[in-house]
Amino acid sequence: MATKSKKSKLYQTGWKVCAACILFIMALVIFFCGVVFSSITKNWGRSILTEENFYDTVELRNLFFSALDEAVLADVYYESEAKIQSGEKVDREALLAGFKRYYNIIDGVITGNTEINDTYDGLIVYGVIPERLEDKFIEYEELVETRLPQYRQMYIQDQLDEYREAVRYLEGLTNFYYFVEDEQGRVIAGNATRAEVSSKSHTIMLSAEFSSDNLSDKSYYAYSNAYVENSNYRVYAAVDEPLREGDDFYDLYQEFVLAKTSMPYLFVVSTVAFLLFMICLVYLIRVAGQKTKGGQVKYLLVDRIYNEIHFLLVALFGIFSFFMALTLLEFILYRGMPFWSYVFLTLLGILYIADVAVGLSYVLSLSRQIKGKILARNTLVSVFLRKIASLFTGATFRGWMLLVMLAYGVGNCFLVFMICMYFNSSLVLLFFGLLIAFNIFCLYLFLRALRSLKRIMISARETSKGNLTYQLDLAEISPSFLNFAEDIANIQDGLKNAVEEAVKGERMKTELITNVSHDLKTPLTSIVTYVDLLKQQKLDNPVARDYVDVLQVKSYRLKQLIEDLIEASKVSSGNVAVEKMRIDYRQLTMQAIGEMEEKIEEAKLEFRLSCPEPVFIEADGRHMWRILENMLSNVIKYSMVGSRVYIDIFQTEEHGILVMKNISAAPIDFDATRLTERFVRGDSSRTTEGSGLGLSIAQSLAEVQGGTFGIQVDGDLFKAIVSMQLWRNDPSEEEEQDDEMEEESVEETKDETGMMEMEECSSEEQEEMQTDEEEQKP
Numbered sequence: 001m002a003t004k005s006k007k008s009k010l011y012q013t014g015w016k017v018c019a020a021c022i023l024f025i026m027a028l029v030i031f032f033c034g035v036v037f038s039s040i041t042k043n044w045g046r047s048i049l050t051e052e053n054f055y056d057t058v059e060l061r062n063l064f065f066s067a068l069d070e071a072v073l074a075d076v077y078y079e080s081e082a083k084i085q086s087g088e089k090v091d092r093e094a095l096l097a098g099f100k101r102y103y104n105i106i107d108g109v110i111t112g113n114t115e116i117n118d119t120y121d122g123l124i125v126y127g128v129i130p131e132r133l134e135d136k137f138i139e140y141e142e143l144v145e146t147r148l149p150q151y152r153q154m155y156i157q158d159q160l161d162e163y164r165e166a167v168r169y170l171e172g173l174t175n176f177y178y179f180v181e182d183e184q185g186r187v188i189a190g191n192a193t194r195a196e197v198s199s200k201s202h203t204i205m206l207s208a209e210f211s212s213d214n215l216s217d218k219s220y221y222a223y224s225n226a227y228v229e230n231s232n233y234r235v236y237a238a239v240d241e242p243l244r245e246g247d248d249f250y251d252l253y254q255e256f257v258l259a260k261t262s263m264p265y266l267f268v269v270s271t272v273a274f275l276l277f278m279i280c281l282v283y284l285i286r287v288a289g290q291k292t293k294g295g296q297v298k299y300l301l302v303d304r305i306y307n308e309i310h311f312l313l314v315a316l317f318g319i320f321s322f323f324m325a326l327t328l329l330e331f332i333l334y335r336g337m338p339f340w341s342y343v344f345l346t347l348l349g350i351l352y353i354a355d356v357a358v359g360l361s362y363v364l365s366l367s368r369q370i371k372g373k374i375l376a377r378n379t380l381v382s383v384f385l386r387k388i389a390s391l392f393t394g395a396t397f398r399g400w401m402l403l404v405m406l407a408y409g410v411g412n413c414f415l416v417f418m419i420c421m422y423f424n425s426s427l428v429l430l431f432f433g434l435l436i437a438f439n440i441f442c443l444y445l446f447l448r449a450l451r452s453l454k455r456i457m458i459s460a461r462e463t464s465k466g467n468l469t470y471q472l473d474l475a476e477i478s479p480s481f482l483n484f485a486e487d488i489a490n491i492q493d494g495l496k497n498a499v500e501e502a503v504k505g506e507r508m509k510t511e512l513i514t515n516v517s518h519d520l521k522t523p524l525t526s527i528v529t530y531v532d533l534l535k536q537q538k539l540d541n542p543v544a545r546d547y548v549d550v551l552q553v554k555s556y557r558l559k560q561l562i563e564d565l566i567e568a569s570k571v572s573s574g575n576v577a578v579e580k581m582r583i584d585y586r587q588l589t590m591q592a593i594g595e596m597e598e599k600i601e602e603a604k605l606e607f608r609l610s611c612p613e614p615v616f617i618e619a620d621g622r623h624m625w626r627i628l629e630n631m632l633s634n635v636i637k638y639s640m641v642g643s644r645v646y647i648d649i650f651q652t653e654e655h656g657i658l659v660m661k662n663i664s665a666a667p668i669d670f671d672a673t674r675l676t677e678r679f680v681r682g683d684s685s686r687t688t689e690g691s692g693l694g695l696s697i698a699q700s701l702a703e704v705q706g707g708t709f710g711i712q713v714d715g716d717l718f719k720a721i722v723s724m725q726l727w728r729n730d731p732s733e734e735e736e737q738d739d740e741m742e743e744e745s746v747e748e749t750k751d752e753t754g755m756m757e758m759e760e761c762s763s764e765e766q767e768e769m770q771t772d773e774e775e776q777k778p
Contacts, residue, residue: 011287011295020360023280026273027356031349033270040259042333048263054256055202055241056216063252064215065223067169067176068204068237074166075180075189076235077227084159090152095120099151103143110137120148175249178237188233200238207234215239284360289368297372303365307379314362321355404445411438452477456485463488468496528555578620578704582727585615585649585656592628593647596636603636605662611649616727617656623701624724627709630698631660631720638718640665651726655707658722668713695720 009015040048047057054060078084096116105111113127114137123144129137170176170191177197179190187194197203205212206228213223228235243250289297302310328344328351369375376382415435422428455472462470470492477485531552539545586609593600593607600607617624635645639662648659695711698720702709707724 010283011291011293016284016287019280019283023277023284023360024353024356026277026280027353028349029273030270030277031352033266033273035345036262037266037270038329038333040262043255044259048256048259053216054253055239057256059252059256060239060249061215063248064176064204064237064239067173068178068206068223068235069225070166070169071178071180071190071237072206072225072227072235074163074170076231076233078159078163078166079189081160081163084156084163087152087156089159090155095152095155098155099148102151103147105140105143109133110140114140116144116148120152121145172247173249174246175240175243176237176247177240178235181234181236183232183234190236192238194236197236197238201241203236203238205234205236208232281360281363284364285367288364289371297368299368299372300365302361303368303378305365306383307366307369307375309380310362310365314358317358318355321351324351408442411442452485456488459485459488459492463492463495468492468499525559527551528559531555578623580618580620580705583617583619583621583624585617585658585724586611587614588621588624589628589647589649589658592625592632596629596632599636600632603639604642605636605639606644607647608644609647609649615649615651615656617724618727619705619707619724623705627698627701627722630695631722634695634720635660635662638662638664638666640716654726655723656726657724660720662718664716664718668716668718698722 044057044059047059051057078089083089099105100107110129110133113125113129115124115126116122117124121144123141177190177192177200179187179192179194179197181187181194201214202216203212203214204223206223206225208229208231211223239249243253289299291298305313325348328348331344332341332348366375369378412435415431415438418431419428419435422431455476459470459472472485472489472492474482474485474489531548534548535552539548589609589611593609639645643663646659646661648661650657695709699709702722702724705724707722710721710723712719712721
C-alpha cells in the first residue's frame with residue numbers, strides 16, 4: 001500500500017509543477033554557464049583551455065607586440081620631439097594625400113601639370129593650364145599657399161600627440177623592458193640596459209637583417225615592423241617574470257589566473273545542472289498526461305495538432321531562434337556596446353527559455369500520444385489514408401461517386417483502347433457495340449440515381465413544410481444515395497417524435513391548469529357568496545368587519561387569478577373562438593379608459609390619447625377589449641404616481657397600431673421580453689396586485705387574431721405596442737356592419753338591464769334566506 005501511494009504521489013500536479021520549475025531553473029543555470037564560458041573564450045580563445053603557462057598564451061604575445069609597436073614608433077621612427085617639430089618626420093605623400101582628402105581636391109589636369117614645392121607654400125607649374133581651367137587653377141593655387149601650411153602644422157601636431165602618447169604608455173609599463181641601438185652598437189633609447197634585457201627569460205630582438213624570438217616556447221606568428229626594417233637600428237625587448245603590479249601585463253595575468261581557476265567550477269556546475277535537467281525531463285515525460293500509473297491519458301489542446309505540422313512549427317521556431325541568437329551574439333561579443341550588451345543578453349535569455357518551453361511542450365505531446373497510442377493516427381499521412389479508405393468502403397456518397405466515376409472512366413478507356421487496337425479488324429464492330437451498350441447502361445444508372453435524388457428532395461421539401469407523415473420508400477433509392485435517404489428518413493422520425501412529445505406535454509400542461517382551475521372555481525364561488533352574505537350581516541365587532549373586508553378583497557383577487565389561468569390556458573391551446581368584425585380602434589380605447597376611470601384617478605395618472613383620424617381594424621371585439629383592459633391594468637399598477645400615460649393610435653398601409661407609453665415606478669433592470677411570459681411581473685418583490693398573466697394573455701389574444709403584441713423599454717419608459725390588420729371591406733359592408741353593431745349594443749343594453757333585475761331579485765332572496773335563518777335560531 002505504501003509503495004502504491006508513493007507511486008500515485010509522483011503523478012500529482014504539485015510534483016509535476018515542481019519538476020517543471022526545477023527544469024527551467026537548471027536551463028537558466030546552463031544558459032548562464034554558457035554566457036560566462038563564451039565571455040572567457042572571447043577574451044582568451046583556446047589558450048584558456050590548452051595553455052597552462054601564461055607566457056605561452058597568444059594574448060600575452062599580442063600585448064607584448066603592442067608595447068613593442070609603441071617603442072618602435074617613439075624611438076625608431078620619431079626618435080625625438082625636436083625632429084618632429086622641425087618637420088623632418090613629415091611623410092610628403094601622406095601629408096599631400098591627407099590635404100587633398102581634407103579639402104576634397106580631385107587629381108586632374110591642374111594637379112598633373114603642377115607640383116607643390118618643398119616648403120609647402122606654393123606651386124611649380126610644368127605644363128600649360130587651359131584657359132577654361134584658369135579660375136580653378138587660381139583657386140587651387142590660393143588654397144595651397146594659404147591652407148597647406150596650416151594643414152602641415154596640424155599634421156606635425158598629430159605626430160607630436162602620437163609620440164607623446166606612446167612615451168606615456170611606455171612609461172606606465174613596469175614589466176616591459178627594451179632598448180634601441182644603432183649599427184655601431186650604441187644604445188640610443190630605451191628604458192633598460194643591455195644587461196637587464198639579457199637577464200630576462202622572455203626576450204625578442206629585431207633588426208633589418210634578422211630577428212630572434214625567445215618570448216615563449218610556442219611557435220606563434222612572428223613580429224614584423226616596417227619602421228625597423230627600413231632603418232639601421234636593432235631593438236631588444238623583454239617581459240619580466242614574475243610580473244609586478246602596476247601595468248597591463250599584470251592585469252592580463254590576473255585575468256588569466258581567474259579564468260583558469262573558474263573553468264573547473266564552471267564545468268562542474270554546468271554538468272550538475274545538465275544532469276538535473278535530464279532527470280526532470282525524463283520524469284515529466286514519464287508522468288505526462290496521467291494522474292495515476294497506467295491511468296487514462298488526458299490530452300491537451302496542443303495534442304490536436306497533426307504531428308507533421310507540429311514538428312514543422314517547432315523546427316521553424318528553432319531556425320528563427322538560431323539566426324536571432326547569432327545576431328544577438330554578434331552585438332554582444334563584437335559591437336562593444338556595454339548597455340546594449342546587457343539588453344541583448346536579456347533578450348537572448350528570453351529566447352533561450354522560449355526554446356526550452358517549445359521543445360518541452362513538443363516532447364511531452366509526443367509522450368502523451370505514445371501513451372494513448374494515437375501517435376501514428378495523429379498524422380496527416382494517417383488521416384489521408386483513412387480518408388482514401390473511407391471512399392472505397394461504399395459507406396459514403398463520395399465513395400460511391402468515386403467508384404462509379406473510376407469504373408466509367410476505366411470502362412470507356414478500355415473499350416476505346418480495344419477499338420484502336422482492332423481498328424482494321426472485324427472485331428472493331430463488336431467493341432464499338434460494347435462501347436455504346438456500356439454508355440447506355442451507365443446513362444440508365446445515372447438517370448436512376450437522379451430519380452432517387454428527386455425523391456429525396458421531395459421528401460425534404462415535404463418535411464420543411466411540416467408534413468411529417470410523408471414516407472420515403474428506401475427500396476426505390478439507388479445505393480449511391482441510400483445513406484442520404486436514410487438520414488432524411490431519420491430526421492423525419494425524429495421531428496415527428498419531438499412534435500408529438502411537445503404536443504403531448506403542452507396538452508397535459510393545459511389540461512392540468514384547466515382542471516385545477518375548475519376544481520378551485522367551484523369552492524371559491526361559495527366562498528365569495530358567503531363573504532358577501534357576511535358583509536350584509538350587522539357585525540358589531542369592527543375587527544370582524546375588517547376581516548370580512550380582507551376576505552372579500554382576497555377572494556375576488558383569487559377569483560380573478562383563476563379566471564386568468566383558465567383564459568390563458570384556452571388561448572395558449574387555441575381553444576378560443578375568433579369572430580372578426582369592423583372595430584373603431586379609437587372608440588374602443590376611449591371606452592376602456594372610461595370603464596377604468598376610478599382606478600386611474602386613484603393612481604393619480606393623466607391619460608393623453610392621440611388619434612388624428614378614426615382607425616378601423618379587423619378584430620374580435622371581446623378579445624380586443626380584454627387586451628386593452630390588461631394593458632390599462634398593467635399601466636395603473638406599475639406607473640409612477642402623478643405621471644402621464646400617452647396612447648398613440650395610427651395606421652400604416654396594412655395595420656392599425658396602438659402604442660401605450662408610461663413611466664415605470666420601479667427600475668426595469670431585467671430583460672423586458674420576459675414580461676410577456678406567464679407569471680412574470682414587473683414587481684420582483686410581488687407586493688402589488690396581479691397574477692403575471694395579463695400581458696401574456698394580451699399577446700396570445702393578439703396573435704390569435706392575426707396581430708402582434710410587443711414591448712419596448714428605454715430606461716424607465718415602458719412601451720406596449722399592439723398591431724392589428726386594417727379593415728379592408730367595401731363601404732356597403734361597412735354600413736351593414738355599423739347597423740349590426742348598433743343592434744348588438746341595443747341587445748347588450750337589454751341584457752344588462754335584465755341582469756340588474758336578476759341581481760335585485762337575488763338580493764331579495766338572500767335577505768329572505770337570512771331572515772329564515774334568524775328565525776330558526778333558538
